[in-house]
Amino acid sequence: MTVAIEMGHTTAGAPAALDLEELLATRLLVQGNSGSGKSHLLRRLLEQSAPWVQQTIIDPEGDFVSLGDRFGHLVIDAEEHTERGLQSAGERARIHRVSTVLNLEGLDAENQMRRAAAFLGGLFDVARDHWYPMLVVVDEAQLFAPAVAGEVSDEARKLSLGAMTNLMCRGRKRGLAGIIATQRLAKLAKNVAAEASNFLMGRTFLDIDMARAAKEGWPCPSDAAIARAYGSHSLRRARRLLTYIEEQGLIVCQLDGLGRRVVTLVELAWATAPGDPNAEEAEQGSLAV
Structure with missing residues (x-):
C-alpha cells in the first residue's frame, strides 16, 4: 500500500x-x-x-x-x-x-x-x-x-x-x-x-546573494561561485540549483548577446548586471560565505 x-x-x-x-x-x-x-x-x-x-x-x-x-x-x-x-x-x-x-x-x-x-x-x-x-x-x-x-x-x-x-x-x-x-x-x-x-x-543564501547582486547592480555570480557557496565543486549542480529555483517561479535566467547571464528576481523585478557564467571566481568574485 x-x-x-x-x-x-x-x-x-x-x-x-x-x-x-x-x-x-x-x-x-x-x-x-x-x-x-x-x-x-x-x-x-x-x-x-x-x-x-x-x-x-x-x-x-x-x-x-x-x-x-x-x-x-x-x-x-x-x-x-x-x-x-x-x-x-x-x-x-x-x-x-x-x-x-x-x-x-x-x-x-x-x-x-x-x-x-x-x-x-x-x-x-x-x-x-x-x-x-x-x-x-x-x-x-x-x-x-x-x-x-x-x-x-x-x-x-x-x-x-x-x-x-x-x-x-x-x-x-x-x-x-x-x-x-x-x-x-x-x-x-x-x-x-x-x-x-x-x-x-527553501529560501537560501543563493536567493539572498542574487537579490544583493541585483539591488547593487553587480554581475550575476558565475557557476563556480554558486557551486562554492553550496559546498560543491560541481558546476552541473550549480546549474541544476538555478534551474530548480527558476522552475519555482522565483527567478528568470536569460543570456545576453555575449552569452552573459542575467538573473531577474520576479517578485522584486530586480535584475543582476550581466555576468559570465563560466568565469572563474577570481575573475568575477564569489558569493558571500
Missing part, C-alpha cells in the same frame, strides 16, 4: 505529497535559511508519517520534544545520560521499535556531538534481526557533520562525522533512512551531503 505524506500544495493548487516507501528507500536533504520553514517542514513530515513508521529525531534545540505528548515519542534528555548510556538507548529503541527524540538542548557543541554520535552508533550497530525501517531526522546537520574543524576537539568531530557518514552512506542497508536539514551546504561535510538523493529547498 502506498502511503502519501501530504506536505502542502503546488502552485497549481494540487496536493504536494511524498511517497513514504520511496523516502524510506532513499535519503533526503532539506536546505533553507533560518526562518525559511525547515523546522515546520520536518514537523509536518514527522507528524504525517508517525502512524506508519518508527522515527528518531536528533534535536539540538529542543524543537521536537512536543512530539512526545502528541504521538508518544520517548524524549531522551541527553544531558542526563552518559555516552555509553545513550548508545545503549539507541540499541533498545531499535529492538523495541520505539520512536524517540534525542533532546540535546543545554549541551555545548562538544557534548552535543559526542552524545549524538553515541546514540546514532547504537541505532547503527544493533543486530541484523532489528533492522526495521526507521526515519532518522537530524536537524541542523552541519553541527554534527561540519565541513571544517571548529572549536570542538578533533576526537568529538571525528566521532560525530563518522556517525553521520554511517547514517547517510551505510544506513539504508540497515533500515535507516537519513533525513538531514541544514541552513547551508557549504557548512556541511561534502561526503555526508553527497549521499542525499532527494532535495527539498
Whole structure:
C-alpha cells in the first residue's frame, strides 16, 4: 500500500505529497535559511508519517520534544545520560521499535556531538534481526557533520562525522533512512551531503546573494561561485540549483548577446548586471560565505 505524506500544495493548487516507501528507500536533504520553514517542514513530515513508521529525531534545540505528548515519542534528555548510556538507548529503541527524540538542548557543541554520535552508533550497530525501517531526522546537520574543524576537539568531530557518514552512506542497508536539514551546504561535510538523493529547498543564501547582486547592480555570480557557496565543486549542480529555483517561479535566467547571464528576481523585478557564467571566481568574485 502506498502511503502519501501530504506536505502542502503546488502552485497549481494540487496536493504536494511524498511517497513514504520511496523516502524510506532513499535519503533526503532539506536546505533553507533560518526562518525559511525547515523546522515546520520536518514537523509536518514527522507528524504525517508517525502512524506508519518508527522515527528518531536528533534535536539540538529542543524543537521536537512536543512530539512526545502528541504521538508518544520517548524524549531522551541527553544531558542526563552518559555516552555509553545513550548508545545503549539507541540499541533498545531499535529492538523495541520505539520512536524517540534525542533532546540535546543545554549541551555545548562538544557534548552535543559526542552524545549524538553515541546514540546514532547504537541505532547503527544493533543486530541484523532489528533492522526495521526507521526515519532518522537530524536537524541542523552541519553541527554534527561540519565541513571544517571548529572549536570542538578533533576526537568529538571525528566521532560525530563518522556517525553521520554511517547514517547517510551505510544506513539504508540497515533500515535507516537519513533525513538531514541544514541552513547551508557549504557548512556541511561534502561526503555526508553527497549521499542525499532527494532535495527539498527553501529560501537560501543563493536567493539572498542574487537579490544583493541585483539591488547593487553587480554581475550575476558565475557557476563556480554558486557551486562554492553550496559546498560543491560541481558546476552541473550549480546549474541544476538555478534551474530548480527558476522552475519555482522565483527567478528568470536569460543570456545576453555575449552569452552573459542575467538573473531577474520576479517578485522584486530586480535584475543582476550581466555576468559570465563560466568565469572563474577570481575573475568575477564569489558569493558571500
